[in-house]
Amino acid sequence: MRHSTVADVNAAPQTSSPGHLDAAALFRAHGRFVARMLHRSGVTASDVDDLVQDAFLVAHRRGGFDTGPAKPTTWLAQIALRIAANYRRRRKPASAPLEDRDVQGGIEADSNAPTRRAQDALWKLDEGKRLVFMLFELEGVPCDEIATALGIPVGTVYSRLTAARKAFVAAVREETTP
């Protein structure tokens, strides 16, 4: 698995201001949120730790987050979903299918088929719809906040959410139908 290099880390500008959150502060506040986004996107529990590190290294390289009308969670969710997309692309479909059995907290739990189908259906959405769908349906982020964070009109968020729901249902049914 590819991890961020030292050069990636050093490329970040070191700034500190009252309305600025550096990567370490973001990690302390939203580390679990990023881990949850990654895991729900299909990243296995054993890889979540490394990818969380990668996500915050990207945040560090981008110079942290300046507080404003948007919330840092939306920004971090974008980073996390792109890292998850790269993670899925690197995994070979034949050798590394999504885990049927996952280890969580030292307890081996059976990963049921609905979860795998839901994850597969999630990745059949395009990137914009997937982000809106996950933020609104799973994280409870309001539509206007999503619109502000993404820099798009609220109506676009609604339309993307509606289209994402329909596509998700179709994909789940397709996965369910033998």
Next chain:
Amino acid sequence: MSLPRPARTDPATDPSLRAGLEALAALEPNYDAAAGVQRFEATLVAALRWTGRAKLAVVTTVAVVLVGAAGLAARSSARPAAEARASASLEPLAETAQLDPPTPALAASVQVVGPATPKPPQPLASGVADQPESRTPAVLPKRNPPRAQPEVPGRPAKSVPLDDVLTREMRLLNATRRQLAEQPQSALWAIADARGSSSTSAPPSGWSPTRCSPRMIGWSRSG
């Protein structure tokens, strides 16, 4: 247009959508955020430390390269100066080694004896057989071999370049001939005095100033 409600809380939601969302929402990784923060900060510190070492290595390398370049530049600039000093010290020697230009009379005699333009070497005439060899370059340019010209007895080869000694001897010989034609007696005595090592105070027996041959005074063409 009503605001959308989350599908999980909406009773009108499609069951498959609700089931999928419930499955995804149930995924909660057991992630240790504190350990992750420590690892992240350690990574940043290590990266900064590595950056410091890299900067130090870069600075050291640049300094070494600059010092080396300066040394090479100083050496290359000192070499022309040494060569200039050496050439300046050789200039007086070169000036002293220069030969005096020939006098106009000598130059005229040289022009008479030898041509200005060098020609391929020809067989020496019998009269100048003992003359020193002309200085020819060791490697001659590739040319067609010159044709052998018939030897003319008694005629000096005009193509033989003459050096200063031979020119001086020819001049002395011409002067002696002129003096001999004008004042034969005094000229013979002068020659005898000049060749004092071989001549005696008294002229040889059978010698007559009017019938004098060069052989009698010890003169030969070889000089």
